[in-house]
Amino acid sequence: MKLHRNLVFAVVDALGNIFNDGEYADKVVEKTLKRDKRWGSRDRGFIAETTYDIVRWKRLYAEIAEVKAPYSRANLFRLFVVWAVLRGIELPDWKQLESVPNRRIKGKFDELSKIRKYRESIPDWLDELGEKALGEKLWTKEIAALNQQAKVILRVNTLKTTKEKLRKTLLDEGIVAEAIKGHSSALQLVERANVFTTNAFKDGLFEVQDASSQLVSEFLEVKPGQRVIDTCAGAGGKTLHLAALMENKGQLIALDIYGNKLKELKRRARRNGAHNIEPRTIDSTKVIKKLYNSADRVLIDAPCTGLGVLKRNPDAKWKLQPDFLDKITKTQQEILRSYSKMVKSGGKMVYATCSILPQENSEQVMAFLASEEGQEFKLAKENKVYASKTGFDGFYMALLEKKS
Structure with a gap:
């Protein structure tokens, strides 16, 4: 592979935005790809895949390159050099690509690859959390699978x-x-x-839409003609799937706290020919209260750590902080207790996350069932989806039935 200066510089600029300015990788890549209209699909592919690769392996490459955050421009080029050498790519004679002996890079790679937190390029706290939550064997397999490039x-x-x-x-x-x-x-x-x-x-x-994510809407067992509520609809990936499963018949209410996401859902719904979707912004508790005991089916695709989707969001490894898990589990429990009140007698609800941690999944369901609001419900079935077993994203879903 021959390296082209403008493409390499675009990658380095993108890495600076992601690592130093805290911007989201997907937004940075999208913005970077618009920089030069002359870039063809191969050029754009190189920029996107190289950027994501270096984001994914940041800790490992930084250890090999002996650089620390915040990264100077020279340090970002050093990370790129490590990436190129480990892929056997010949480096051109540019002053920015200062030569780090190939043998030293490969030697350090072999040495660090024996230690999981470096090999899988994750923060210490996350490695400890994953092992404690899933056990050493499953966590080792799972984090390796989550570091693979996501399939389309x-x-x-x-x-x-x-x-x-x-x-x-x-x-x-x-x-x-x-x-x-x-x-x-x-x-x-x-x-x-x-x-x-x-x-x-x-x-x-x-x-x-990832194959694991597609399982969630099907898990809700919707039927045409029902009243269905997607409580955390966002831009509507699962809402659109529900509309298709309902064959456009019945009422599908899409709720979210972010009105701009629901605008995107409206646009997508038009393109999909989904006519039974009714977006509603949650701008007060009244929106939820009006829907109490009214829905045949309720989907709670809860906000979570996103540890199951690291394949497509590798920068989440660096954005997540140890205290976030405590905050998000409290939010999940509040959402479960509040939104479950929308299910009518004899109705069903799915609680789902794109996480693999029991704290956000089965433990949340058990805590809900033990609560005052959860006493009317029973757990019908659950599905723990692991990337190491399927090759797709990690997900959790539980189907809860409200007693008649």
Whole structure:
């Protein structure tokens, strides 16, 4: 691979924004890719994948390069040198790429790879937390799986097409996708591609959604004609899936505290041809109280640490702080107790997170069932999804039934 100066400099600039300015990696990459209209798909792919790679392995590379935050521009180039050497890429003779002996880089890599917190490039506290929560064996496998690059998974929009028709439509646009066993609406890309530029996407035939995430809406067991509430809808990935499962029949109320996310959901719903979605901003407790005892189905896709989705958000490893778990578990319990009141007698509710920690998952459900609000409910089933077992994101979902 030949390195091009403008692409390498773009990567280094992006790393500075992420590591030193605390910006989110996905937003930085999106902004960086707009810098030069002459960049082709290969150039853009190099920038995005290299940036994410160095973000993912920041701790390991920083140890090898012997640099510490905040990173000077010279230090960011040193991180890039480590990345390039470990991939066997020949370094050009640029003054920014000061030569660190290849043998020393590889030697330090071999040495540090024997220690999990360096090998998997995670903070000490997170390594200790993961081992304590899951046990050494499962945590070791899980954090290794979560450091793999995320696959591109599509969810077929069954309001407009079928899995087989979409597969053929994408093939006509030069994109090869395969069905995934055990996932009714999922297709996996054989090779990475920018699917957002396809006519199939513009026509609303699919959404990009991880295979594990697709299990959540199905877990809620919705039926056409029901009143369903998605309580933490955000930009609506799961809401749109619910609309498809409901065949556009019935009422689907999408709630969120962020009005701007619901605006994005409206836009996506138009493209998807989903007509039964009613977005409502939670701007006071009245919004929730009005819906008490009214819903056949309630989805609580709760805010969480996001430890199950490190594949696609590797910078979360560096943004998460040890005290966040205490704060978020309190929020989750408050949400569960409050939003569960929207389920009517005989109705069902799913509590889900994209975390793998029992503190946010099964322990939360047990605490809820022991609470005053939870005494009317029983746990029907739960699903603990691990990246090390599926190859997809880590998720948790519990189906709770309200007694008649």
